[in-house]
């Protein structure tokens with residue numbers, strides 16, 4: 001029997017619902033703290049530092065940095081949910097063991113966690129988006145497409161999170177993951193300034209991390225610069241998400257069914 | 259046949275947990291697994307409920323292969339794991355409802371089932387309690403209730419009564435016998451031989467990842483130990499003295515305890531009149547004596 005994405009049935013949604021149910025009972029604790037970082041970014045970078053920068057790539061700095069902040073909000077929320085959140089459910093609470101003693105498979109638990117992480121990323125980033133629209137950052141109709149991309153970006157990082165979570169022996173390894181990957185990715189991936197400022201080698205690394213593609217796609221949408229040259233980026237964004245999800249689902253299966 | 263295992267093996271990297279296990283569980287019976295810590299009981303059960311994969315051998319549950327039909331098998335199982343794994347983020351009743359949803363049950367149906375099961379396990383007044391507010395015995399009863407949400411054909415219980423007070427233990431025994439009367443097959447592990455003797459139609463004694471013997475408690479007792487046991491407490495020199503004098507009686511020592519075995523209480527008359535003041539207990543032999551005889555008295559590492 002296959003253990004990858006292909007074996008996933010819609011039953012995974014029942015686990016997603018479990019997470020949503022818990023989230024809704026604790027929404028106050030979940031929503032506001034998650035907004036602190038993106039709001040701070042808007043003030044510090046967009047309005048603060050931005051007031052010293054005339055233009056970046058031909059637009060006001062706030063317009064430039066807004067998609068980056070949005071993407072970071074999405075991936076950070078998904079990352080926290082699928083690292084500490086999932087690990088807690090898996091190891092401290094043994095919730096997953098209980099779930100896979102029912103017809104739900106271990107792969108479906110992995111999938112549910114990823115989709116849930118992506119959902120949380122979507123919720124947080126959408127609230128940030130509303131805030132940005134309210135202060136007049138975006139005016140193009142293409143803004144409506146942003147949640148789709150933030151959801152995908154969150155999905156991508158949720159999958160990476162589950163890969164890490166299902167492979168580590170103790171929670172402390174997350175320190176390496178955050179310091180070595182998540183934090184650098186937040187700043188390297190064209191979020192606050194163009195990737196082209198880096199030496200070639202760093203640029204290659206930056207483009208390998210799918211976040212760079214997500215941010216660039218989002219920025220093209222908000223600045224109305226959509227063109228065919230985005231195709232490879234879109235392909236990488238979708239392709240890497242698919243591959244990472246497949247790895248994550250298999251990895252979770254191996255972790256839970258020994 | 260509910261469960262059928264043929265030369266079942268399970269290895270975790272370099273640890274052999276289960277070796278050459280053959281057993282069958284019939285519909286409607288209560289089948290017990292007993293054995294010292296680390297004997298392989300939990301691993302055996304986890305293979306039955308598809309959380310551990312057999313390294314080799316054949317294992318069929320409801321006639322279905324555990325390597326291929328996990329979903330269909332698990333749909334008909336109830337599982338009480340060794341460690342409670344209730345969902346601490348959900349209340350008592352919600353725990354059951356969310357669990358019922360994993361089986362695909364509709365909301366209304368699961369609400370009714372949840373009420374019925376909380377009553378059955380005498381938790382009716384605790385429906386709204388958060389999990390951390392429940393006592394150990396309540397949590398255990400809730401885990402058992404949860405294992406019943408899908409009306410399973412086979413209920414697997416890994417040490418259901420460990421650490422519980424006598425009242426709760428008796429309640430759980432009652433309920434399990436109830437379930438058995440309704441035709442549910444039970445597989446149970448326990449470290450209480452009294453429990454195994456009371457509940458199980460057949461028992462498999464495991465030690466060091468293998469089956470040592472299997473049969474009804476009555477048969478195991480009759481085959482392996484004499485019907486009566488005399489327990490004495492004696493220090494080393496006294497023990498040596500007794501052993502020297504009553505060489506003819508079958509006996510065993512364990513720490514400060516001496517165990518003499520006999521076919522009738524009168525066989526101990528001489529011994530008891532020689533040492534009239536000694537602390538003693540004369541009793542019929544039990545599954546515990548069989549257990550200790552077959553698995554030895556030393557602690558497992």
Ligand SMILES: Nc1ncnc2c1ncn2[C@@H]1O[C@H](COP(=O)(O)OP(=O)(O)OP(=O)(O)O)[C@@H](O)[C@H]1O
Pocket residue numbers: 258270273274275293294295296297298299300301302340
């Ligand atoms: N996930 C695992 N990884 C490595 N070794 C394991 C794993 N699970 C069990 N073992 C080993 O397999 C052996 C059997 O363990 P098991 O838990 O089945 O014993 P048990 O009979 O249930 O013991 P207890 O009465 O203490 O619950 C032990 O040596 C144990 O250390």
Ligand SMILES: [Mg+2]
Pocket residue numbers: 299300301340416
């Ligand atoms: Mg065990």
